Amino acid sequence: MASTPSLAASINPATLPDDVPRAELSAIDASTKWPVMLFLLSSLAWLLLGTVFALISSVKMHTPEFLGNYEWLTFGRARSAHLNAVIYGWSTNAAFAVAFWLMARLSRACLRHAGVLIAAACLWNLGVTIGIVGILAGDSTSIEWLEMPPYATPLLFVAYALVGAWAIITFRFRKAEHVYVSQWYLLAALFWFPWLYSIAQIMLIFEPARGTVQALVNWWFAHNVLGLWFTPIGLAAVYYFIPKVLGKPIHSYYLSALGFWSLAIFYNWAGVHHLIGGPVPAWVISAGIAASLMMVIPVVVTAVNHHLTMVGSFGALRYSPTLRFVVFGAVNYTLVSLTGSAMAIRSVNEITHFTHFTVGHAHQGMYAFFTMVMFGAIYYILPRLLLKEWPSAALIRTHFWCVAIGVTLYWVDLEIGGWIQGLQMNNPDLPFIEVVRNTIPYLFVRSAAGLLMTVGHLAFTVNVLWMLGARRPAGATAPTLFRPPPALQAAPVR
Amino acid sequence: MNKGPLIFLGVFLTLAFSWVGVVLTNQIQYGSLTPYYDQAEGKTFPDKPTGLASRGRLVYQDLGCLYCHSQQVRRPGFGADTERGWGARQSVARDYIYEPRVFLGTMRTGPDLRNIGARQLSSDWHYLHLYDPQLTSPGSIMPPFRFLYEYRRVVGERSPLAVKLPADYAKQHGLDRPGYELVPGPRAEALVAYLMSLKDTYEFPEARPYLPPKKGGGAK
Numbered sequence: 001m002a003s004t005p006s007l008a009a010s011i012n013p014a015t016l017p018d019d020v021p022r023a024e025l026s027a028i029d030a031s032t033k034w035p036v037m038l039f040l041l042s043s044l045a046w047l048l049l050g051t052v053f054a055l056i057s058s059v060k061m062h063t064p065e066f067l068g069n070y071e072w073l074t075f076g077r078a079r080s081a082h083l084n085a086v087i088y089g090w091s092t093n094a095a096f097a098v099a100f101w102l103m104a105r106l107s108r109a110c111l112r113h114a115g116v117l118i119a120a121a122c123l124w125n126l127g128v129t130i131g132i133v134g135i136l137a138g139d140s141t142s143i144e145w146l147e148m149p150p151y152a153t154p155l156l157f158v159a160y161a162l163v164g165a166w167a168i169i170t171f172r173f174r175k176a177e178h179v180y181v182s183q184w185y186l187l188a189a190l191f192w193f194p195w196l197y198s199i200a201q202i203m204l205i206f207e208p209a210r211g212t213v214q215a216l217v218n219w220w221f222a223h224n225v226l227g228l229w230f231t232p233i234g235l236a237a238v239y240y241f242i243p244k245v246l247g248k249p250i251h252s253y254y255l256s257a258l259g260f261w262s263l264a265i266f267y268n269w270a271g272v273h274h275l276i277g278g279p280v281p282a283w284v285i286s287a288g289i290a291a292s293l294m295m296v297i298p299v300v301v302t303a304v305n306h307h308l309t310m311v312g313s314f315g316a317l318r319y320s321p322t323l324r325f326v327v328f329g330a331v332n333y334t335l336v337s338l339t340g341s342a343m344a345i346r347s348v349n350e351i352t353h354f355t356h357f358t359v360g361h362a363h364q365g366m367y368a369f370f371t372m373v374m375f376g377a378i379y380y381i382l383p384r385l386l387l388k389e390w391p392s393a394a395l396i397r398t399h400f401w402c403v404a405i406g407v408t409l410y411w412v413d414l415e416i417g418g419w420i421q422g423l424q425m426n427n428p429d430l431p432f433i434e435v436v437r438n439t440i441p442y443l444f445v446r447s448a449a450g451l452l453m454t455v456g457h458l459a460f461t462v463n464v465l466w467m468l469g470a471r472r473p474a475g476a477t478a479p480t481l482f483r484p485p486p487a488l489q490a491a492p493v494r
Numbered sequence: 495m496n497k498g499p500l501i502f503l504g505v506f507l508t509l510a511f512s513w514v515g516v517v518l519t520n521q522i523q524y525g526s527l528t529p530y531y532d533q534a535e536g537k538t539f540p541d542k543p544t545g546l547a548s549r550g551r552l553v554y555q556d557l558g559c560l561y562c563h564s565q566q567v568r569r570p571g572f573g574a575d576t577e578r579g580w581g582a583r584q585s586v587a588r589d590y591i592y593e594p595r596v597f598l599g600t601m602r603t604g605p606d607l608r609n610i611g612a613r614q615l616s617s618d619w620h621y622l623h624l625y626d627p628q629l630t631s632p633g634s635i636m637p638p639f640r641f642l643y644e645y646r647r648v649v650g651e652r653s654p655l656a657v658k659l660p661a662d663y664a665k666q667h668g669l670d671r672p673g674y675e676l677v678p679g680p681r682a683e684a685l686v687a688y689l690m691s692l693k694d695t696y697e698f699p700e701a702r703p704y705l706p707p708k709k710g711g712g713a714k
Binding site for chain 2: 060061062064065068069070071074075076077079080138139140141142143144171172177178179184187188191192195196199203204208209210211212213214215216217220224228261264265268269271272274275277278279280281284287288346350353354355356358359425426427428432433436437439440443
């Protein structure tokens with residue numbers, strides 16, 4: 001639209017329903033600009049750093065002499081640095097950015113006092129930096145998903161509390177009458193995480209529980225970080241972007257509600273499946289297995305809901321980068337969750353537990369699902385914050401194909417290798433060292449897959465930096481798509 | 495679902511449910527488990543860790559050993575833990591009560607270490623293995639921990655802990671200078687003491703394998 005409305009537009013009220021909400025949305029987007037940009041750019045920096053640690057750890061796994069003389073890069077530390085950089089650095093920063101942008105938009109409320117969030121972002125990233133330096137320096141706690149030393153974690157907690165409180169305040173100022181499904185997930189996730197995090201810190205580090213109760217607290221926390229923090233944020237984004245890009249409503253409100261509440265009830269208990277066969281009470285393991293299997297309900301319900309929204313519009317995947325990334329993530333959410341339920345069955349777990357299968361599975365969840373959805377969201381959000389379009393469709397294409405092929409190769413490879421490893425480990429006639437040797441080809445393929453993903457990350461980074469440096473165009477622009485859709489080709493240029 | 499407080503209440507209750515179930519109930523059920531008094535032996539088990547082993551536990555923690563080595567033996571018939579010689583019996587919760595931090599682990603890139611102290615009795619082996627795993631386990635993908643050792647001039651007598659490298663290995667790696675020795679640093683010493691302390695070589699009533707009752711039999 002031109003900056004000054006034409007006479008016809010000023011006297012014809014029919015132009016209002018489109019223009020007024022657009023102006024309002026634009027004001028809301030603008031209010032979120034600085035905190036969301038800060039979260040997004042820090043997430044990108046952590047993604048790159050996390051990738052470096054990932055490659056180092058991956059190469060060390062098949063070639064242990066690689067950088068073997070550096071204590072701070074020994075496998076146990078480099079691998080924990082990778083995990084913490086991608087979980088608390090990349091994924092959580094990206095989740096904060098997407099959650100805030102979505103919450104403000106869906107509540108139709110401008111973000112108030114964005115400075116508080118900027119302070120929270122600085123605190124959070126300071127905490128993650130101190131934590132990762134601490135891990136590399138030898139202060140790791142060696143508690144999975146909670147490796148950061150106790151001098152870093154209070155910073156993270158304070159930062160998180162600010163973020164959570166600010167999201168709820170934004171929600172309270174909502175003007176929209178309807179609370180959309182994405183908002184349920186966002187509110188729940190923002191409330192759940194500080195609870196999980198503070199209990200885990202207290203019961204494991206500051207006032208540790210006795211014996212293997214620690215293991216239960218550990219896996220109650222670690223699995224719920226996936227299930228009650230990243231999954232809800234990822235699903236909130238899927239629920240927003242699929243209908244938004246397609247311009248049609250989500251298929252069923254009732255399926256959304258069923259999916260949400262069944263996830264809230266069952267995911268909680270599922271973490272105990274990491275301890276099957278371990279020295280904890282059998283009843284709690286059985287409860288964990290039951291909950292893991294019940295997860296089939298929310299997963300199938302959500303998958304059906306998304307699929308029926310997509311039906312008839314699959315052609316749009318050829319054009320929209322956001323849609324392609326988000327749908328790739330949504331499909332993987334279904335696959336990874338069903339695999340996860342299967343892995344909790346005792347007879348399957350007997351094979352997959354303690355093997356690379358779990359590592360492949362974890363990357364399918366955190367990357368093929370969550371990270372891909374975040375990429376898709378960023379492709380949508382960044383142009384609306386910077387008021388510029390993505391400079392290169394070719395780079396987006398490179399990004400998509402490198403990471404999509406890379407992560408698929410990654411998890412398929414490790415799940416096959418891990419399954420074989422599990423079968424061989426359960427065969428006591430085969431010496432253990434043989435089992436180890438037989439995994440090495442799969443570990444090499446994993447490094448190759450990691451390299452491919454790295455190329456994708458570099459393409460993404462170049463595109464973001466190019467966009468930041470580009471001059472803002474005058475007048476209206478059209479989104480950068482993989483190829484011009486037929487409808488737009490025919491439409492007159494506005 | 496347009497009511498914020500209702501959503502909040504549901505969200506609160508669902509997490510409270512699992513928190514009470516998974517965390518609190520177990521804390522109440524066995525969070526203050528006591529040691530077991532063995533009348534035949536006249537002492538309680540498990541053993542308390544010694545000072546050096548406790549320091550070694552911290553080295554194990556800071557190097558991240560648990561990302562490749564579990565410390566739990568599963569019951570016979572579930573996996574091949576006992577058949578592989580990783581323990582004579584399954585691990586039970588009581589085994590871990592004196593451990594300030596429990597390293598159950600979730601990965602077996604390397605073998606389980608719950609009973610490594612009962613399996614590998616030679617500290618010389620451990621020192622060689624940690625210095626360069628290829629010396630003791632060719633083809634292993636375990637990283638070398640050379641940075642825990644010191645190659646130094648012999649002052650006075652040779653250290654009793656000096657690593658007994660094979661002659662050709664020492665020559666190949668330039669570790670055969672006369673008057674020099676390769677000794678484990680204090681952290682390597684503590685780590686090996688910790689590894690050698692890892693053994694559950696005692697019995698608990700609850701650790702006996704469950705045997706299904708024979709058909710037609712009376713008592714179990």
